[in-house]
Amino acid sequence: SPLLPASAKPLAQNEDIVNIKKALIEIKDEQTPELTVPETLKTQENQEINIDSLIEATDNSGDVDVQIDGEVNYAIPGIYTLNVQAKDASGNITQKTIQVDVEKDDFYDHIAQAAKAQLGVYQDCTMLVTNALKAVGINFHGWPEEYLSLGDLTNDPVPGDIVVYSGHVGLYIGDGQVVHGGWNGNQTVIASVECDKPLIGFVHVRKP
Template structure:
């Protein structure tokens, strides 16, 4: 719960006249039975009982040590301190807007009676011994900003766009629906890190902002192909070429050429980065009918055609 410190101000030149039944009316004439009261304006936070207790503290001179809420309804809040009972009538903290609130302070049995003198900013309505009733106009406001629910960052392959709007949501203590806007450009065709500002706004105008990072990375399979090309000229056998290429995407595996069949699904439509398995040989496909082969011409790593002196078995599309 957010604690809001309240401040009471006195409206200049605005008065209410109270008649029997303690009903507030504006009056152009007044009788001797009417009491002229200044309107005491103050604010409370939506669904915040602590802000209402602050109003009670500010409305009475008495020491309200240990003040706490004991009961709440849709039209009243009951409190008590070590020495007093307090009832706030006409207040609904679940509803925003101006509310005419009657605060009644009652001395607990066995305690000294209340002093007769009242502060000039409040008016005693009840003359019952041991009680004091004051009226305030409370403006209940929604001051709590929405909460944004999303990941701190997202990762996508180059050329693959994300629907960020579906990945970001917001909730509010009062409103069922909250508007979320996104500000920022992401170039999904260019590798890099991009920031998007998400802003959630509720119906009361409270806002929350969160920065979300979108990391556009080289395509998973392109990483494998690039890692294979980076090894050109290295002296190694064919299995080490493929093993080192797969490390670029976090796959740690080494085995016989046929063992690489277990790393994905067999495909007839290879993309750069797929594995080519032959009888007793393995390579990395880089597109356009070419592949990077290890163990070639005296264990060199070279670019050559897919066709070689070994029997072709399958293209393997590596599982992410």
């Protein structure tokens, strides 16, 4: 084997110098949550929507928090905007909006208008109510007291509610006024809610 210079020494294992630089690798989650919401929703006044059940949010971390900012007043028709935010454990955020259109419930107004459209028609009281109810898809004809079965009694009537008397029936149109059939020789007229027949009550019609 070749001779080493006198000044050279064999490298011993404990004399090996190895510089190892340790690198700290930080894995940063920059993936935003997946957020699925309906863009628009429609309903009628006083008919609430379970919006929470229509929102889906997922994230690769498996941990996502969903918040809804905004309110919908279902008693007042209008267009409402809700801001939905999905946030994961790393602070990544996805935002979307939902537009909720609360439409006026004109079901009862249709009944009232159909009653007023019959003014001057010669018919008895039950046919007046029967014909008005057809405007909202209700087909019913019976004795005056039998119209009680079409809804629930109320102390706060709205135009379109049925007014049931003992032996008579009419349709309430507001301001203490009722469309009566069978009046003055079977004529259809507008007159006071108070008449010569004992009042049984106001019936708020059930929707079909």
